Amino acid sequence: MDKAPPETTNTDSRRASHGSVTLADVAALARVAPITVSRALNNPDSVSETLRSRIRTAVDQLGYVPNRMAGALASAKTKVIPVIVPSLSNVVFIEVIEGVQETLTAHGYQLLLGTTDYNLEREAELVSALLGWAPPGVMIAGLRHLPRTNTILKNAGLPVVEMMEYGARCIDMNVGLSHFRAGMEMAEHLLARGYRKIGFVGTRLRDDYRARQRYDGMHRRLLESKNACDMLFDYPGGGSQQLGWNALGDILKTNPELDALFFANDEMAVGAILRAQRDGIAIPGRIAIAGFNGLPVSSLVTPALTTIISPRKLMGHTAAEMLLARISGGSPAARRVNVGLELAAREST
Amino acid sequence: MDKAPPETTNTDSRRASHGSVTLADVAALARVAPITVSRALNNPDSVSETLRSRIRTAVDQLGYVPNRMAGALASAKTKVIPVIVPSLSNVVFIEVIEGVQETLTAHGYQLLLGTTDYNLEREAELVSALLGWAPPGVMIAGLRHLPRTNTILKNAGLPVVEMMEYGARCIDMNVGLSHFRAGMEMAEHLLARGYRKIGFVGTRLRDDYRARQRYDGMHRRLLESKNACDMLFDYPGGGSQQLGWNALGDILKTNPELDALFFANDEMAVGAILRAQRDGIAIPGRIAIAGFNGLPVSSLVTPALTTIISPRKLMGHTAAEMLLARISGGSPAARRVNVGLELAAREST
DNA sequence: CTGAAAGCGCTAACAG
C-alpha cells in the first residue's frame, strides 16, 4: 500500500531527473485525457471548472513543468525570440535589449540572445542557427547583412525587425535613426559655433559602419562649407573611455590645428573630457568635444558634453511592439519607424 | 462537399512559414536514409566521404535548417543555457553575461536570457519556465532564492552555477566573491586613512542584498573600532550616476559631519565625484569617496576613485567553464570558486 | 465540453 503523503509534505514522489513528469502523468493523476490537461493549461476557458481544478492540483502535486520542445514541435510555435546584436560592450545595445526584453516578457515571450562581434559571417550563421528554433520572429541590429543572411531571413517568411539604424530598404520592418543625419546635424552645430577643423574619432570603424555613417554625414556637411575640413581617426578596439582619454592626448600632439573633436560615442568623449580635466586642457577653449548617444553621464561631466541623444530604450520597445503586432497576425502602425534624434548643445562645444 | 485543397505533393507549403524543408527531404534528394543525414550533420566522421558530400550538396541546395525542437525532443538534449540575472541596467551583470556568452558560444552553446528585476517571485517563475526547455544546465545570479526555487533547481538534477557572490551553501556550484568581505576591506582602508564617520550610499537595498552585505561588512568592521560610526543611505532606484550626483549634495547638507562616503557602486561614486568637481567640493579634503566594482572610468576621474575591483568577466568565464565541465560529464576543478577582489586605493580617499 | 487517434521532425537503439 502506498502511503498518502500529508498535503504539507509536497516532496515529489520519485527522483525527478528533469522533465520526468509528463503531461500523461498529470492526466493519469487527474483521471482525464492528456489533451484535457493540455487544454486546461493553454486555454483554461475551454475546460470545465471541475476538471480544471482537479488538473491544477495534479500539476502542483507533481511539480509538472511542460516540455516546451514537445509543445513547440507539435504546434510549430515558440515564444522565444532571437535578438541579434553586434556586442554587449556597447551600452547602446544593452539599452535596446533592455527595452526589447521589457516588452517581450510583458507579453510572455522570451529572449534568445546572440552576439556577432560585428562579424557578418558569424551573423549569418547565428541567424540560421537561431531559425532552427522556429521562432515566431527575429530581431536583429543593423540594416547591412550578407546577401545570404537577407535571403534566409526573407525565405523564412516571418516577421523581422531590423533595429538601430533607419534606412530605405529593410527585410521586413525597421526601427532606428539615421546616423548619416546625426553626423550632418553635429557638423551643422559645430560649424555654427565657429569650428572649422574637425576630427572624427572612432574605433573599429570598418566594422562599426553606423559610426562611419555619422562620419560620412559630418563629412558631407563640411564639404558644403568653405574652409572647413575634417580628419578621420580610427583606433583599434578597447575600452571606450580609456580610448577617448588616450586619443585626446595623441591628437592634440599630432594635430594641434584641430579645433573640435566629434567622438563616435559618449563614452569616448567623456574619457576625453576627463583627460582634459586632469591635464588642465581647456574645453572648449583649446578644443571642443562632442559625443553621440546622450548617456546620462554626458550631462554630469564638466564641461557638460554636447551630444546627440538617441532614444535607445524607446527603440527597443517600439521594435518589440512592432514584431509582436505582426506575430499576432495584425500589422504594426508602420513598417518603418524613424525614432529621431535630438542634439543637446552643451558646454563642451 | 467541402473544398478539398489541391493535393499537389505532401511537401507542399500549406504554411511553409519557416524551414519547411525537413531532414526527410534532404534524405530523399541525397537518396539515403534520414538517419544518415542526421549522422552526417551531427557526427560527420561516422559517414563515408561519398555520402557526406552528396548530403552536403542536398542540404545546401534545399537550404535545410535543422529543426532544433525535434532534435532536442528526440535526444533530450539542448545547447541552450538559461542565464538569469536581476537586471541589465547594472554594468556588472552585463560584463558577467559577456564572459558567459564568450565561453558558451565558443563551445557551441546558446544563451537564453532572463531578468528578474530583483524579484524573487519572478525568479522562481522564470526558473521553472526556462527549465521547460530542458536545458543542460542553468546559470543564475545570487545565492538567495525562494525555497521553491531551490527545490525546483535541486530536483531538476542538472548542473547549476550560482554567480556573483561567494558563500557557504549553494545549490550545486558557486562562483563569486564575498561582498561582506569587500565591505570589511573598504572599512579597513577608510579607517587606516583616518576616516571615522562613514556613510554608505546605495539604492534599492532591500532588493540588492549584495550591496547590503557590503554595508554589513563595513558596519561590522567599524563596530570593532572605537569612535567610528556609520550611516546608511538608501535611495530609490534610478540612474546610478545621477543618483550619486544628487546624493552628494543632499548628504553634505543633511549630514555635514560625515567624512567619507562608500557608494554601492562605481557609477554612483563617479556621479558624486563629478558633482564635487562641478561644485568645487574638495575630495578627499572635504569628504572622501569610495566605490565598488573597479569600472575603467574609476581611474579616469579626478580625483581617481578608490574602489574595489571585482573580476567580472573572469567570473562569467569561470562560471561557464565550470558548467560546461559538468555538462560534459566531467567535474570542474572545484565546486566553489572565490574569484577574490582587489582594493585599489586611489586619490579619492 | 471531452476524448481518440495521428503525427510534428528528429534521433536512440538495434540490426545488417
Place this chain on the structure above:
DNA sequence: CTGTTAGCGCTTTCAG
C-alpha cells in the same frame, strides 16, 4: 558504414 524501427511529449485534427 548504413538502414530499420520506434518513439521523445505534446498538440492537432476529428469525433462524440
